[in-house]
Amino acid sequence: MAALMLQGTGSDVGKSVLVAGLxxxxxxxxxxxxxxxPQNMSNNAAVTADGGEIGRAQATQALACRTPATVDMNPVLLKPQGDRTSQLVVRGQVRGTLAAANWREGRAGLLSEVLASYCRLAAEADVVVIEGAGSPAEINLRSGDIANMGLARAAGVPVVLVGDIDRGGVIASLVGTHTVIDPADAAMIRGFLVNKFRGDPALFADGMTAVEARTGWRGLGLIPWLAAARRLPSEDAVVLERPARTSDRRVVIACPITPRIANFDDLDPLRLEPGVELVMVSPGQPIPDAALIVLAGSKATCADLGSLRAFGWDIDILAHVRKGRPVLGLCGGYQMLGRSVSDPDGVEGPAGSVPGLGLLDVDTVLGGDKVLRQVTGEALGVRFSGYEIHLGRTTGPDTARPVGRFNDGRTDGAMRADGLVAGSYVHGLLGAAAQRRAWLARIGVAGAGPDHAADVDAALDEIAGALEAHVDVDALLLIAGEVR
Structure with a gap:
């Protein structure tokens, strides 16, 4: 058995993509x-074959390995519900809600469970490729760490450090990491990778040498900008901070970015459509004139409903429907479209009830066990596959017109009598090309994009090919064999 851990000089340096590609x-x-x-923080999650939830990135990495995703691949998942609180998911199941201070105190107690998951994976693999979280340079978080060096040292796994040259200062970030971390942690690092390079690699040869000289670590590759990475499912909200671009030549589909937006990777398949411009609308901006508005999931539906109103998006959405244009709500977005959302036990925030947008004749009550299941069925006369991951139950007259029907006979979602407003609990609904074409036909667009899963698979092969060309993969395998 061999193992290798990729850690980063900071967040969003490309660790998830590089792990998937490797x-x-x-x-x-x-x-x-x-x-x-070992530990992830994201509201974009996927349901595993063994009935739990893990971070979306680890599900993509499982696909890269050509193996079903399991809860052991991401044993600790934090799903932010507020600025200082997160839902704690351990081995795929909710274990409670934590404040930031409680997490820092209690995470060390999860190390044994993290190691147990790692050992189960290691027992069935030739090699385990591990992704760190954040950066080991955050030395204020080192005590009790289970995400970076805490795991590497406990499991005896060698580390390769990743720096991002696109953001600037990559030499300082790599050398600075070496300078500030504990010498015993630094000794776990066997080499470094420089990611997201644009231009002539010869121009950074001296930079690689400078890092080697100042750290004693071996440079293992200068990785070019990987355009195919944009085709992988969105992992977290960092991607939403990038400004949207619009084009007069394409039909606009708009999605407002609420503060606790979740599973917005459901919209990624729309980016495959040449006739569609997907616009993610930032807070403070009006929803543009669009053919379709999609409300994505939410980790705190009641709070995000308040934000919709605070940003004035409720007015935009209601005006959109008055023009005879459709709205699709997915999971939490579906709940928002109803008459009310109640949280009597305070599972997502303060207990209480808030009015919905009133566009569907349904009501939602949050609570009970979280629904986690993979599903297949039919919607709009076309087959689909996806998964459910939600709390609560939605009932009301409009559920008599379900959006879809599962293979086991259950129905999903609701649709208004005029067909303009629809809601579904199915994540991944738009992934299959035929299903996506059926929804786009409702706004007069001839869908032409491929199945999302096939496109992701092709992107993984492109990224893997680039890594084989620009990284010393043989050296990485030798390093991985150094597990103590």
């Missing part, structure tokens, strides 16, 4: 590979 490269070499991220 997993696919090693799988293409005929190795049995498993991905692992």
């Amino acid at each position: 997993c696919r490269a090693l799988a293409n070499r005929g190795l049995t590979v498993r991905p692992f991220k």
Whole structure:
């Protein structure tokens, strides 16, 4: 058994993409590979084959390994519900809600469960590729750490550090990490990668040498900007901070970015459509003139309903429907479209009830066990597959016109009598090309994009090929074999 951990000089340096690409490269070499991220923080989650939830990135990495995703691949998942609180998910199941201070005090107690998950994966794999979280340079968080060096040292796993040259200061970030971390932690690092390079690699040869000289770490690759990474499912809200671009030549589909937006990767398949411009609307901006508005999921539906109104988006959405234009709500977005959302036990925030947008004749009561299941069925006369991941139950007259029907006979969602407003609990609904074409036909667009899963798979192969060309993968495998 071998293992290798990629840590970063900071967040969003490309660790998730590189782990996925390396997993696919090693799988293409005929190795049995498993991905692992001990601790993740994201509201974009996926349901696993064993009935739990993990971070979306680890589900993509499992796909890269050509193996079903399991809860062991991401044993600790934090799902932010507020600025200082998160839902704690351990091995795929909700274990409670934590404040930031409680998490810092209690995370060390989860190390044994994290190690147990890692050992189960290691027992079935030739190599485990591990993704760190944030950066080991955050030395204020080192005590009790289970996400970076705490895991690396406990499991005896060698580390390769990733720096992002696109954001600038990559030499300082790599050398600075070496300077500030504990010497015993620094000794776990066997080399470094420089990611997101644009231009002639010869121009940074001296930079690689400078880092090697100042750290004693080996430079293992200068990785070019990977355009195919944009085709992988969105992992977290960092991508939403990038400004949207609009074009007069394409039909606009708009999605407002609420503060606790979740599983917005449901909209990624729309980016495959040449006739569609997906506009993610930032707070403070009006919803543009659009053919379709999609309300994505939410980790705190009641709070996000308040934000919709505070930003004036409720007015935009109601005006949109008055023009005879459709709205689609997914999961939490579906709940927002109803008459009310009640949280009597305070599972997502303060207990209480808030009025919905009133566009569907349904009501939602949050509570009970979280629904976690993979589903297949039919909607708009076309097959789909996806998963459910939600709390609560939605009932009301409009559920008599369901959006879809599952293979087991259950129905999903609701649709208004005029067909303009629809809501569904199915994540991944728009992934299959035929299903997406059926929804786009409702706004006069001829869908032409491929199945999202096939496009993601092709992107993983492209990324793997780039890593084979620009990274010393043989050296990474030798380093991985150094597990103590």
